[in-house]
Amino acid sequence: MALLVAKFGGSSVASLDKIIRIARRVKHMKELGHQMVIVVSAMGDTTDELIELAAKIGEGLSPREMDMLLATGEQQSAALTALTLQSMGCQAISLTGWQAGIKSDASHSKARISGISNERIKKELDEGNVVVIAGFQGLSPDGDITTLGRGGSDTTAVALAASIKAERCLIFTDVDGVYTADPRIVPEAAKLNQISYEEMLELASLGAVVLQPRAAEFAMLYNVDVEVLSSFNDNPGTIVTEVAKMEKQKIVSGVAHDRQVARFALFDVPDKPGVAKNLFKALANEKINVDMVIQSAMRDERNDIAFTIDRNDLAKAIPVVEEVIRQIGASGMSYSSNIAKVSIVGAGMQSNPGVAASMFEALADEKINIHMISTSEIRVSCIIDEEQVDAAVKALHKMFELDKIS
Amino acid sequence: MALLVAKFGGSSVASLDKIIRIARRVKHMKELGHQMVIVVSAMGDTTDELIELAAKIGEGLSPREMDMLLATGEQQSAALTALTLQSMGCQAISLTGWQAGIKSDASHSKARISGISNERIKKELDEGNVVVIAGFQGLSPDGDITTLGRGGSDTTAVALAASIKAERCLIFTDVDGVYTADPRIVPEAAKLNQISYEEMLELASLGAVVLQPRAAEFAMLYNVDVEVLSSFNDNPGTIVTEVAKMEKQKIVSGVAHDRQVARFALFDVPDKPGVAKNLFKALANEKINVDMVIQSAMRDERNDIAFTIDRNDLAKAIPVVEEVIRQIGASGMSYSSNIAKVSIVGAGMQSNPGVAASMFEALADEKINIHMISTSEIRVSCIIDEEQVDAAVKALHKMFELDKIS
Numbered sequence: 138m139a140l141l142v143a144k145f146g147g148s149s150v151a152s153l154d155k156i157i158r159i160a161r162r163v164k165h166m167k168e169l170g171h172q173m174v175i176v177v178s179a180m181g182d183t184t185d186e187l188i189e190l191a192a193k194i195g196e197g198l199s200p201r202e203m204d205m206l207l208a209t210g211e212q213q214s215a216a217l218t219a220l221t222l223q224s225m226g227c228q229a230i231s232l233t234g235w236q237a238g239i240k241s242d243a244s245h246s247k248a249r250i251s252g253i254s255n256e257r258i259k260k261e262l263d264e265g266n267v268v269v270i271a272g273f274q275g276l277s278p279d280g281d282i283t284t285l286g287r288g289g290s291d292t293t294a295v296a297l298a299a300s301i302k303a304e305r306c307l308i309f310t311d312v313d314g315v316y317t318a319d320p321r322i323v324p325e326a327a328k329l330n331q332i333s334y335e336e337m338l339e340l341a342s343l344g345a346v347v348l349q350p351r352a353a354e355f356a357m358l359y360n361v362d363v364e365v366l367s368s369f370n371d372n373p374g375t376i377v378t379e380v381a382k383m384e385k386q387k388i389v390s391g392v393a394h395d396r397q398v399a400r401f402a403l404f405d406v407p408d409k410p411g412v413a414k415n416l417f418k419a420l421a422n423e424k425i426n427v428d429m430v431i432q433s434a435m436r437d438e439r440n441d442i443a444f445t446i447d448r449n450d451l452a453k454a455i456p457v458v459e460e461v462i463r464q465i466g467a468s469g470m471s472y473s474s475n476i477a478k479v480s481i482v483g484a485g486m487q488s489n490p491g492v493a494a495s496m497f498e499a500l501a502d503e504k505i506n507i508h509m510i511s512t513s514e515i516r517v518s519c520i521i522d523e524e525q526v527d528a529a530v531k532a533l534h535k536m537f538e539l540d541k542i543s
Numbered sequence: 544m545a546l547l548v549a550k551f552g553g554s555s556v557a558s559l560d561k562i563i564r565i566a567r568r569v570k571h572m573k574e575l576g577h578q579m580v581i582v583v584s585a586m587g588d589t590t591d592e593l594i595e596l597a598a599k600i601g602e603g604l605s606p607r608e609m610d611m612l613l614a615t616g617e618q619q620s621a622a623l624t625a626l627t628l629q630s631m632g633c634q635a636i637s638l639t640g641w642q643a644g645i646k647s648d649a650s651h652s653k654a655r656i657s658g659i660s661n662e663r664i665k666k667e668l669d670e671g672n673v674v675v676i677a678g679f680q681g682l683s684p685d686g687d688i689t690t691l692g693r694g695g696s697d698t699t700a701v702a703l704a705a706s707i708k709a710e711r712c713l714i715f716t717d718v719d720g721v722y723t724a725d726p727r728i729v730p731e732a733a734k735l736n737q738i739s740y741e742e743m744l745e746l747a748s749l750g751a752v753v754l755q756p757r758a759a760e761f762a763m764l765y766n767v768d769v770e771v772l773s774s775f776n777d778n779p780g781t782i783v784t785e786v787a788k789m790e791k792q793k794i795v796s797g798v799a800h801d802r803q804v805a806r807f808a809l810f811d812v813p814d815k816p817g818v819a820k821n822l823f824k825a826l827a828n829e830k831i832n833v834d835m836v837i838q839s840a841m842r843d844e845r846n847d848i849a850f851t852i853d854r855n856d857l858a859k860a861i862p863v864v865e866e867v868i869r870q871i872g873a874s875g876m877s878y879s880s881n882i883a884k885v886s887i888v889g890a891g892m893q894s895n896p897g898v899a900a901s902m903f904e905a906l907a908d909e910k911i912n913i914h915m916i917s918t919s920e921i922r923v924s925c926i927i928d929e930e931q932v933d934a935a936v937k938a939l940h941k942m943f944e945l946d947k948i949s
Contacts, residue, residue: 187619198630199625202622202636205639206622206626209618216611223605231611281642
């Protein structure tokens with residue numbers, strides 16, 4: 138008998154039929170003796186439909202009011218899930234984010250959980266209830282409803298698991314777990330039984346989004362065991378845990394890729410203090426996240442600077458960069474959006490030199506040109522042409538023999 | 544410049560176009576210098592659609608979870624109304640019931656407001672906001688979302704007006720105000736400029752539902768001036784106020800009728816203490832409201848008892864009454880559902896004897912048989928055959944010359 142948190146995403150609660158299916162699964166787990174806390178997203182298209190409705194009112198809508206509107210989606214699916222459980226004879230109660238004690242900051246539409254007052258949840262568990270919580274939402278210090286932004290339901294689940302000291306946090310999704318590569322590109326990609334927080338975090342940041350980065354961060358910070366598994370079958374999933382608990386440490390666990398990349402190159406940037414700060418602060422002010430940065434060797438006290446951003450931010454970034462160039466007196470810039478990022482991730486990389494070299498070799502063998510490189514302790518990423526992504530992922534998967542691990 | 548509460552029902556916020564229309568009206572009132580608190584119902588069919596969806600889960604659904612589900616409807620329309628006001632350059636904020644400090648008892652699906660902590664509302668008004676509040680909902684002592692049951696949005700508005708000491712509570716609806724009779728039956732029915740709380744309450748209880756009885760009660764209790772008016776035109780409505788404030792007191796203000804009536808007759812009920820108590824307690828236990836009761840003259844220490852209930856409760860009442868008959872040893876019972884109630888209401892009635900006699904005369908002239916009679920200080924009601932309702936209402940309207948008042 139364990140205390141478990143289980144999160145079901147929008148596709149798992151898209152219709153009453155699907156809610157019935159997950160309710161059966163939850164009921165079964167309860168009957169096995171587990172105490173269950175369930176976190177649900179809004180039903181299928183509910184959120185999109187509400188956004189569409191609001192969009193007819195106009196542009197630049199107040200994030201506070203949008204949160205008020207959108208939070209109803211999860212409240213509805215939580216109530217319907219509790220009702221469905223009850224109809225199966227399984228004692229259940231639904232709670233909104235604020236009822237569940239989920240506190241956040243006041244950054245509407247992208248709030249961060251700041252704490253959980255879990256008294257109500259514990260009381261309902263003690264009374265024998267499955268506690269169904271509306272994901273994706275919290276309460277600001279002002280008493281306003283917030284939504285947590287992308288992946289908010291995953292984060293809710295992991296934060297709840299940490300708060301109530303659950304034995305495991307189950308993230309039910311539409312895939313079986315974390316794979317060594319995208320199976321659509323590499324058919325022989327294998328499902329990983331285990332992966333470390335650090336690896337998951339790197340993968341999540343790299344576009345292989347099975348578990349949201351913020352949720353992986355929370356899991357690592359509070360040492361919550363997370364299992365990512367499918368809501369459509371009973372296969373075991375991938376357990377995300379700390380390295381110390383893992384059976385064996387792999388050198389490379391997976392190959393990730395991200396096509397949503399755009400790159401800027403700035404030419405002849407004066408080599409003066411504060412220049413980089415001006416550039417990246419101007420981008421940060423517009424909430425544009427910079428990923429990789431490369432500053433080339435100095436020539437005549439001038440540098441070339443290249444950096445990548447999310448491709449969705451490209452249009453917003455162009456005028457910002459143009460303005461900075463004017464201010465700092467660079468000679469010009471270019472940008473491209475037909476590039477992508479491929480990465481290898483593995484916790485064992487730090488104690489195995491030569492992994493990056495093997496990666497470059499595999500890419501070179503496929504005549505893939507590398508535009509930029511960045512590394513962390515457990516990751517090597519290369520920016521390449523987008524059209525070569527599939528070939529790169531296949532070559533790397535083969536080089537590191539990822540079809541042979543699990 | 545006044546502090547006003549305005550309530551808009553489901554038909555007034557049925558679509559974005561309609562929300563835009565009421566938002567213009569609210570903005571206009573704000574521009575005239577008024578401070579505005581708005582109470583909105585759910586958009587058109589939202590509540591019915593959610594009920595329909597939940598009905599697919601099964602029967603006997605938990606009222607607590609249904610409240611959780613249904614309360615989202617008002618939250619959505621409140622957010623959309625605030626967004627619409629903002630898009631017109633009118634500063635606004637939406638609040639749920641619990642954010643607005645509306646406290647209720649724990650009777651889910653038919654909760655009663657127990658108090659309002661209006662600090663947040665006052666703060667938002669002070670900051671120059673139109674405060675848009677989700678009607679129909681409150682927070683139970685356990686911290687659960689409740690819905691207030693039928694007419695809950697009216698009650699929310701009146702209770703809010705009382706709490707913040709608003710100058711007037713405007714109830715926007717799909718009719719122009721309170722009429723001397725149903726204009727669909729009596730084309731020459733006149734709109735009343737004013738009506739007393741007591742009269743409104745009697746009318747509201749009699750099926751002429753322009754303002755919900757519970758709301759009228761609140762208005763009377765806290766002495767809130769209420770104006771019932773149309774959201775589809777700019778005509779002045781009917782002001783519901785205390786008798787002392789009224790220009791003149793009429794003997795009869797209106798004729799009401801109610802077709803939703805069913806009647807039971809119990810025969811040969813033993814004349815022993817506690818018999819009536821047993822009967823009406825058994826009905827009360829099933830939440831069946833008894834309206835009129837008549838106990839006939841005793842014969843051989845046995846009575847006949849007749850009473851009326853809401854026709855919707857008939858099926859539920861039959862087994863209850865049958866069981867009571869068995870217990871108390873009555874000889875039998877009959878029930879009928881093809882009856883209706885017609886009533887005359889007027890604050891001046893108490894000082895004008897002979898009004899009831901005139902009513903009976905008018906009905907007799909039309910050959911309308913009276914099955915039961917009940918009276919209050921300002922009302923006389925008769926149970927008649929349902930098929931004679933139209934004729935009765937017309938005759939009474941004419942008898943009391945109601946087309947000549949306003």
